[in-house]
Amino acid sequence: MKKVAIIGATGSIGTQALDVIRQHPEEFEVVGLTAQSRVEELRQSIGEFRPKKAAIYSKTHRDMLQGDIHDISISYGDEGLLEVAVDSGADIVVMAVIGSAGILPTIEALKAGKDVVIANKETLVAAGELVTEIARTHGSQLIPVDSEHSAIFQALSGQSLEDVERLIITASGGAFRHNTREEMAALTAADALKHPNWEMGAKITIDSATLMNKGFEVMEAHWLFNVPYERIDVLVHEESLIHSVVEYHDGSMMAQLGAPDMRVAIQYALHHPRRLKSDFKRLDWREVATMHFAAPDMERFPCLAYAYEAGKAGGTLPAALNGANEVANARFREGKIGFLDIEKTIAHVMEKHTNITSPTLEDILSADLEAVRTAEVFIQQGL
Template identity: 55%
Template sequence: MKKLALVGSTGSIGTQTLDVVDKYPEQFQIEGLAAGSNVSLFLEQLHRFKPKKASVGTKQLADELRPLLPAGVELFYGEEGLVEVAAGTDADMVVTAVMGSVGLRSTLAAIDEGKTIGLANKETLVTAGHLVTSLAKKKGVSLLPIDSEHSAIFQCLNGEHRKEVQQITLTASGGSFRHLTRDELASVTVEDALRHPNWSMGAKITIDSATMVNKGLEVIEAHWLFDAPYDQIGVLLHPESIIHSYVEFVDGSIVAQLGSPDMRVPIQYALTYPERWPSPAKRLSLAELGSLHFKEMDYNRFPCLRLAFECGRIGGTATTVFNAANEVAVARFLNRDISFLRIESLIEEVLGKHDVQAEPDLDSIQAADVWARELAVRL
């Protein structure tokens, strides 16, 4: 039986992870669960899985929840609570599914304890990739990707020699507005942006998909996960989201991973690696599909993706600031404080005012993150 801790249990990835666990109750034991503010759903999860440790976002929520806990559950809150759940149990593997850079400290703490990481929190590598990967190497810890694109690349590279890779290509659906012109984007609404054509995801990641920030974060994550220079990473528009990503080798061969757009597949692959178990996901029929479509990426149409490549090549705190500014911009858009197109210009303005630190430590990364957020709120 594999023992798991799950950070971000009430979000899209978290609930789908628990769906996989539910399918194989004799194979997995939940040691820890952490959530933010969805107390009602979290309480259901706590009673169902009865972890040893749990955490919520704030002390107020913890006080509200404590009288309702099942026996034997120790409750924490805030960032320290995330660290307790991630690093303070007997879990063999920690699935980091919390949204945003808040997952960084708990992931580092889990790595320091030698726990395998199922990585669904791309901001961890975006904000501090050099710290995370160097600590994982030092501790002998595996970083198993859960994002569908990185899971695909991981599978394509399995058993291959890294020096024989020519190009890694991430596919992108194009998000909710892939058929709209720049002029048409000026009047789109929050409701429009949240209608992703292929995937069922949380609000923040759905907006990131529409701006292509999500793909930019994935490019930076791929750089760290697969030790790939940015010139060796490409992005291709693929509206159907059937080819999740692919790898071209020096002999011209291309290996791709295909499947229905169901996050339970890459989640389960990370949980069961190196084995493959039957999945509840719908089987893919290429005959029913009939055809797939592809298009070169237009970096003028999606300037946030261009910014992500630029920040990745600069390195240091540039990627930290890119991520932090975007998180604030998306929150402001969802609150109807700014327009959709203002998201990208706000990110660029914050980056333009930042003095990049080339080799930041954790304190410097967190300081840059705070600085970027405060500025993005004011602009």
């Protein structure tokens, strides 16, 4: 039986991970749970799964939970996340928090010899070189859970990376895939949050609409599979049935297909290389009339180009990209800036950033914070 801790248990990935575990109680034991602020959801999950440790971000929320729950240790803040990631007795840590908050728990879990099922994009975007080196040094495994990286992970099973010609990451195109620039300028967060294919958290859904999410996935793929950026392509595939493709030197292509359901990737990540049975929706070929493919339009969606630029530059520029995007994404969701102002803010921060080419963890975290400050000032000053 595998012991699992979930960092970000009340978010989209966290709740779906719990659903997978709920369906296979003989395979998994939940030993740690954390949440940002959803007290009642965390309380219910603690009651159902009875972990050894739990954490929530604020002390006030911790006190609310601890007042009702006396037999489980509940901590709070960044230290609480670290405690659950490292000291809950987990074999596997599901890193499902959003943003740079996932960097330190991921690093500490890897240093403690845990395998990390990683759904936190920002960790590999901002600190990919550092994190992957820590995983190698400590004999820990980074297991992808994004559908695209899970597809590559599965298509590479039993194969050699030396035989790989390129990776092809598919993209739905997001909510605005058919809109002109003029139309996008007038669209709101409510419009962007209507993702055509996937059920995801709000931040990732907006990133999908800008194609920054796909840019992040290119950067993740670079670090997860050690493939140069020049050999990682993005292909818009509206139906989201092919989740990614690996092309080999001999011209063969291996694609992983399935209905759009994150639980399939989560379940595989938790139990690979064996596959567990499930009642998840199957892809019915009789219902697949056509599949469409197109190259991404980086003029309409420049955030994808920014991600390639930052990834190839390396150093602290990816952290600056991430910090700027977090701010711009949040302010768009709050209605404080327009959709096209997201890319404008990111471009401004990248231009102002002084890149450190061989950064320490402190350099990376500092670059992220400085990018946040620069983006906030830029927005406050009216862009």
